Structure formats: structure tokens, C-alpha cells
Amino acid sequence: xxxxxxxxxxxxxxxxxxxxxxxxxxxxxxxxxxxxxxxxxxxxxxxxxxxxxxxxxxxxxxxxxxxxxxxxxxxxxxxxxxxxxxxxxxxxxxxxxxxxxxxxxxxxxxxxxxxxxxxxxxxxxxxxxxxxxxxxxxxxxxxxxxxxxxxxxxxxxxxxxxxxxxxxxxxxxxxxxxxxxxxxxxxxxxxxxxxxxxxxxxxxxxxxxxxxxxxxxxxxxxxxxxxxxxxxxxxxxxxxxxxxxxxxxxxxxxxxxxxxxxxxxxxxxxxxxxxxxxxxxxxxxxxxxxxxxxxxxxxxxxxxxxxx
Amino acid sequence: xxxxxxxxxxxxxxxxxxxxxxxxxxxxxxxxxxxxxxxxxxxxxxxxxxxxxxxxxxxxxxxxxxxxxxxxxxxxxxxxxxxxxxxxxxxxxxxxxxxxxxxxxxxxxxxxxxxxxxxxxxxxxxxxxxxxxxxxxxxxxxxxxxxxxxxxxxxxxxxxxxxxxxxxxxxxxxxxxxxxxxxxxxxxxxxxxxxxxxxxxxxxxxxxxxxxxxxxxxxxxxxxxxxxxxxxxxxxxxxxxxxxxxxxxxxxxxxxxxxxxxxx
Numbered sequence: 215x216x217x218x219x220x221x222x223x224x225x226x227x228x229x230x231x232x233x234x235x236x237x238x239x240x241x242x243x244x245x246x247x248x249x250x251x252x253x254x255x256x257x258x259x260x261x262x263x264x265x266x267x268x269x270x271x272x273x274x275x276x277x278x279x280x281x282x283x284x285x286x287x288x289x290x291x292x293x294x295x296x297x298x299x300x301x302x303x304x305x306x307x308x309x310x311x312x313x314x315x316x317x318x319x320x321x322x323x324x325x326x327x328x329x330x331x332x333x334x335x336x337x338x339x340x341x342x343x344x345x346x347x348x349x350x351x352x353x354x355x356x357x358x359x360x361x362x363x364x365x366x367x368x369x370x371x372x373x374x375x376x377x378x379x380x381x382x383x384x385x386x387x388x389x390x391x392x393x394x395x396x397x398x399x400x401x402x403x404x405x406x407x408x409x410x411x412x413x414x415x416x417x418x419x420x421x422x423x424x425x426x427x428x429x430x431x432x433x434x435x436x437x438x439x440x441x442x443x444x445x446x447x448x449x450x451x452x453x454x455x456x457x458x459x460x461x462x463x464x465x466x467x468x469x470x471x472x473x474x475x476x477x478x479x480x481x482x483x484x485x486x487x488x489x490x491x492x493x494x495x496x497x498x499x500x501x502x503x504x505x506x507x508x509x510x511x512x513x514x515x516x517x518x519x520x521x522x
Numbered sequence: 523x524x525x526x527x528x529x530x531x532x533x534x535x536x537x538x539x540x541x542x543x544x545x546x547x548x549x550x551x552x553x554x555x556x557x558x559x560x561x562x563x564x565x566x567x568x569x570x571x572x573x574x575x576x577x578x579x580x581x582x583x584x585x586x587x588x589x590x591x592x593x594x595x596x597x598x599x600x601x602x603x604x605x606x607x608x609x610x611x612x613x614x615x616x617x618x619x620x621x622x623x624x625x626x627x628x629x630x631x632x633x634x635x636x637x638x639x640x641x642x643x644x645x646x647x648x649x650x651x652x653x654x655x656x657x658x659x660x661x662x663x664x665x666x667x668x669x670x671x672x673x674x675x676x677x678x679x680x681x682x683x684x685x686x687x688x689x690x691x692x693x694x695x696x697x698x699x700x701x702x703x704x705x706x707x708x709x710x711x712x713x714x715x716x717x718x719x720x721x722x723x724x725x726x727x728x729x730x731x732x733x734x735x736x737x738x739x740x741x742x743x744x745x746x747x748x749x750x751x752x753x754x755x756x757x758x759x760x761x762x763x764x765x766x767x768x769x770x771x772x773x774x775x776x777x778x779x780x781x782x783x784x785x786x
Contacts, residue, residue: 246624390642394634398620401686403589404613405637406605452670454625512625 217354223473225349225371230435230469230495232374233427236381237439238465240420242458245444246396251306252417253440255313257424257433259283259290261339262320264428268334269327274429276373283425284418290316334429341492342432344473347371370430377426381419385458392416393454431492438496439465446503449510468499537601540565540694540725541586546595548578548585555581557749559595566723568716569742570730570756574769577747579729580616580698587613587696599694609638612692614683616699622672628682629667632657635689657688660718662711677708684712695719697728701735713739733773736760 237253244253260283267282268274290312298308321336351357351366358364385392395402395412403409424436447460472495477488507513535542542562548555556578563569571579584590586597588604599607612635632654633646640646658664661681671679680700687695695716701709716726716739730736736743736756743760745751745768752764765773 246621248621387642390637390640393626394637397624397626397631398615398634400584400589400615400619401613401634404587404608404611404615406608407637448625452625452672453627457625 217352220352220354220357221350222348223477224352225368226344226347226491227470227473229347229368229371229374229430230344230473230491231466232371232378233423233431233435234439234443234465234469234495234499235462236374236378236423236427237420237436238443238461239381239385239458240416240423241440242444242447242454242461243392243396243416244420244440245448246454247413247416250441250445251309253420253424254437255290255309256283256287256417256421257428257436257440258313258317259286260421260424260428260436261433262286262316262323264425265320265323265327265334269323274334276426279429280422280425283421286316287417287421338429338432340432340434341490342428342430342435344431344491344495345477345488347430374426374430377422381423384415384419388412388415431495434492434496438499439468442496442499442503443468446499446506446510449506449513452512464499464502468495468502472496472498535596535598535601536562537598538565539563539598540600541696541727542598543582543586544596546582546585546597547593548581548590549593554593554748556585556746559746559750561744561750561753563725563727563744564742565725566720567741568720568726568728568739569744570728570736570740571744571746572730572733572736572760572768573746573751577768579746582746583613583696583698583727583729587611607694609690610693612687612690612695614687614695614697614700616702617676617680617683618702619698622674622679624671626671627668628658628663628671628674628685629654631671631682632685632689635686638690654685654689657685658682660688661685661715675705677704680704681708681711684715688715693724695724695726695728697726699729699731701730701732733765 241250241253244250263282263284263286264274264279265282266286267278270282271278293312293316294305294308297303297311298305301308321339324334324336324339347368347370349357349363349367351363353363391402391407391412394405395407395409399409402412420440424433427436427439443461443464444457446464447457450460451457473491475498476491476494479494480486480488535544539562544560546559546561547557559578559582561582571582573579581590585592585595586604588597597604599611604611629651633650635657636646636650636654640650655664655667658667661684663678663681663685666674666678666682671682674682684697684700687697697716700712700716704712716728719726728740730740737760740756742754743756744753745759745764747768747770751768752759
């Protein structure tokens, strides 16, 4: 693997890995709290938020995007609550109705606004532009030490790397309260832990991961990574720490395998064009989940505990 | 609401009592769950909270701990605000309130009881682990330390919860239905531990659903059905009259007489 790999594959793979890990980390706790749907909802709601933020500010800078996504999340929460109470339907259905409507609204808004000079259109929203995040100034592994070449890295790479590091650091720092309040909310409250704030922080971290990952890799990867790697990891182990470790491994594996298979897989099969990297990364994570369901050592759990 | 403030008495709640409440009112939506409840549990005793389903027993514990908001009322733990006494309270929630499929071990759950000591940062040392194992041994679960909690029986899970509370080394133990759905061996193990806590001068307050064991296990009883029906020593309070009042038509006269006889 030489210069061509560094130029055309290294940066998209790294961005894919960071995005996948950033989503998989909070995904572990969302799944254990039976809130996996929230990750899904967030990644949908992010779109209208980002579009509105773009329409107001005219840029695709990180902070306005984040604020827009947070605003949209807030609107979504209020609407979900309103639909649930006024329509008297169950929370899951209310959530489903609201986030798909908001996402659809975001798509319409995006089509109608002039985003020709920035990377913001419906296709990007779904699939990102992973294949285009290449590093043309690189001419081999030595470029990793060349400050001039490094300054021409696609800006998505350092942004995604920083977002992932922050989320990893937060997971590490707040590990105990996260674990405690995810397992036993009542006990955590009795200890005086700010349980509502922890839940909010977790959802905020998931939203931040979704926003950071969104324009590079698109919502397909975001949705898949919130759920597939943590769910597969849960089938591998009965320890939370090991589960989070496995989810990082699976997210990384999905990003690498998915990107390579999308680029070269069709050629190996005799076809001439490559397929969407985002779609393939998400598909690989689904295959990993399926394999974990079939062969994961911790999959025979439910029903083991006999009551009494 | 104005007349509620008028009847409020100014004198402070008994500072010796591990848990005292006055005028505790809690409501879920429009429907009151507890109405203007007064209670005062004695120190170093085993107290039961008894009443029919939906009477507000668990609500009482949760509101006293500040886990759910109260409409009005005062709560005092050893004479102080419950919020400032959290490190002296150990709470054992209902077993069914958590997901036992959670990826963690019995020892790990007990270590959660040490959060007050280790907080976010402090390292969990061998000493902490030894303490957690000793708590597991006290409930007869030392051989299950490394077992995933989903692989334990309901009674074993309840004992893990009690071990976690023991790890907190608290002075007041609040338990929500500790004997619900457990086997006889677990019930015996738990009552043995609770009695040893009492012998150490600690106070135990438990929501209890089995009327036939109230007299055998507890010293003090609070009968509740949305409001306080009666409170006092089991011998004088757990009577046919108070039971009939708390349970209304839900208990037959024969049952009530039999239970009250046990209560002496």
C-alpha cells in the first residue's frame, strides 16, 4: 500500500472510523437504557436543524450547525410530548411520527434553498461524501510528517477526530455515573446523582456525534453506528467495559471493511463501478450484528434467570 | 390550599428520628397518591410500611428520598434535610425496577454502593473490593461475586441489592418490598441481615406486603392508604380495627382477626 492508498483511501477510512466510534460510544448507553430509538431520532432531526442553521448563518461551520441541531432536537422533544399527550399514543409511535416528519421537512427545505456553493444537499444528508474526502497533496506515508501536506488534510478529519476524542474523554470521565444511572436510576437518584442531567448529557453527546459525523459520512452511517456495533458488542460479553471495547472494535472494522468493499468489492465481482461507501459501511455493521446474533458468546441470556 | 398553611405546626420534627415526615402530599397528575401524611419512625428499630396495593407505600419512600417531587410536606432525616443526609441513607429499590440483563457482575453492583466514597475519580482499591465481598458474604452471596446479574435467581438478585446497601455503611436503610417474589432461603437471609443491622443500632424502614409476617419481623408499623391510618408499635397498632380501616373490604373479617391475633 503506497502513495495511492494515502492519497485516496487513508483519510476517508480514518474519518469513517472516527465517525463510527463517536456514534458507537454513546450508542452503548442508549441501547442499555432502551433508548436506541433516540439515536435514530436525533440523526433524523439533525437535518432540518442543520439546514435552518445554514439558512440563517450562510455557512456550514461546526458551532452554528451544532446549535441548529440542538434547537431542532428541542423542537422535536416538545412536539413528541405534544403528540403523545394530545393524540394519546405511545411514546415510540409519537417519536417515529415526529422525527420522520421533521426529516422530511428538512429534505424539502434543503431542496428549496440555494446550497450550491456548499456541501449540503439531500444526497450528502443521507450518504455523506466520504469518497471525496481525499488527501491530494499527499504523495506517500512520508506526507504524514510533512507540515505542508498535513495542512491540506480535509478539514473533516481533524474536526471528526476532535469530536471523537471529546466523546471518548466524556465517556471515560463520567463512566461511573453513566453506568450507575443506566442500570438503576432510582438508586442513582438516592445517592444524589443528577440523573436528569446525565441523561441530557448523554443525548447531547449523541447529538454532537451525529452533527459532527453528519456532513462527512451522512445519516445512514450515523443511524447504523448508534445501534449496530453496541448491539453486536452486547452479544459478545457480559461486562460493560468489554462491551464498549467491542463496540469500538466493531465500529472500526465496519468503517475499514465497508470502505474497502465499497471501493473494490464490485471490481472483484466483475462490475466496473464502486458503490456508496456510507451504504457499505452501514451494511457491514449490519452483517457484524447478524454474525454476533448467530455466534456471540453472550447471546443466550434472556430466560437464563429463573424468577423466584 | 390556604387552609393547609394554617394548620401547619411550627415546631421542628423530632431530630432523633431517622425519618420523620409531616404533611407529605404527593400526586401523580390530578390523582393524589399520598395526602397530608405524618410519620415518625423510631431509631434503631425495624419499621414496616403496610397498606393495600396503590396505597402509596413506595411513593412514600420515593418522596421521602426526594426521588419524586412532592406537592407539600416536610421530610427530616436525623433532624436534617434529607438532601444533606444522603451518605447516611441506603436505599434498596424494588427488584423489578431495574433491567437485570445489564452487562455487569454481582460484585460490580455492590461496588456501586461505594460511589459516595470513590466518586468520579478515586481508584477502586483492593480494600474496596474486599469490603464489597464482605457485604456479599453477609447476604450469603460470596460465591456469586463474578456472576452476571441476569444469571441469578430473583431471590439472589434481591440479596445483591441488599449487599449494595450494606456497602454504603448507612444509618438508615429504606427498602421497597424486599421480600417480594423471593424464596424462603432469601427471606430468611434478608431478615437475618436486617435484624443484625438493628442490633448495630441502625434503623430499618421497609415497605412490606405480607401481613402475616408483620408481627414476627417488625417493631413499628405505619398503616397507610393514601393518608395515615395508624402508626405506632406493632403490638398496639397492628389491630383488627386499623387493618379493617386500611384495607376496607379487601380483607375478610376472618383474615383480619387472624392477623391481629398474631400481632397480639
